[in-house]
Amino acid sequence: LNLPPEHGDEYPALVSDVDEDCNETGGIRLPDLTVPLATYTGWNLRHPDNGNPGLVIGITGGLAGWTLPFAVTKGQREAAEDPRMSIEERYESRDDYLQQALKAATQLVEDGYMLEEDIERTQEKAAAKYDYWTNGHKS
Known part of the structure; x- marks a missing residue:
């Protein structure tokens, strides 16, 4: 067992493109995305009180995303x-x-x-x- 493993080559992390409302364009676009009232993301920013406010928490981090409504x-x-x-x-x-x-x-x-x-x-x-x-x- 080799822990930590040897470092390998870097690889690109691919993400979905977004539209003019910052909503992802990939996949099946339900009415929430084609007739939007907000920007919907699959990630969330950490609250500053938790420390490291710049850290992005994804769905795998236990949160279901973020909704930023339009004015x-x-x-x-x-x-x-x-x-x-x-x-x-x-x-x-x-x-x-x-x-x-x-x-x-x-x-x-x-x-x-x-x-x-x-x-x-x-x-x-x-x-x-x-x-x-x-x-x-x-x-």
């Missing part, structure tokens, strides 16, 4: 210097958002990636998320 208004986005479009810049209304989410879910059913019976639940979740983020909640 609700253009003014809030500009004040925060957030380059991602706000919710009001993306969607004309709650109904517009839900119609876009329905269209995305329906396309997933047509493509064979989602069951038709899951559309209603997907719409309920989309409505709940929209209401949550647009009523002043923060991540």
Whole structure:
């Protein structure tokens, strides 16, 4: 047994590309990603109180990722210097958002990636998320 093992050659760590909202582009893109209200990551930053605040904790570290919601208004986005479009810049209304989410879910059913019976639940979740983020909640 040779511990620690000999050091080998470096190898590249491949990661998914991201879109303009910093959401990953690889894999099956569910309505949360194609009609987004936030940036969703598979990693999380450590809280400064835990020490080493720059350390990234991945899913294998026991956390399920991070959600960074979009600003609700253009003014809030500009004040925060957030380059991602706000919710009001993306969607004309709650109904517009839900119609876009329905269209995305329906396309997933047509493509064979989602069951038709899951559309209603997907719409309920989309409505709940929209209401949550647009009523002043923060991540």
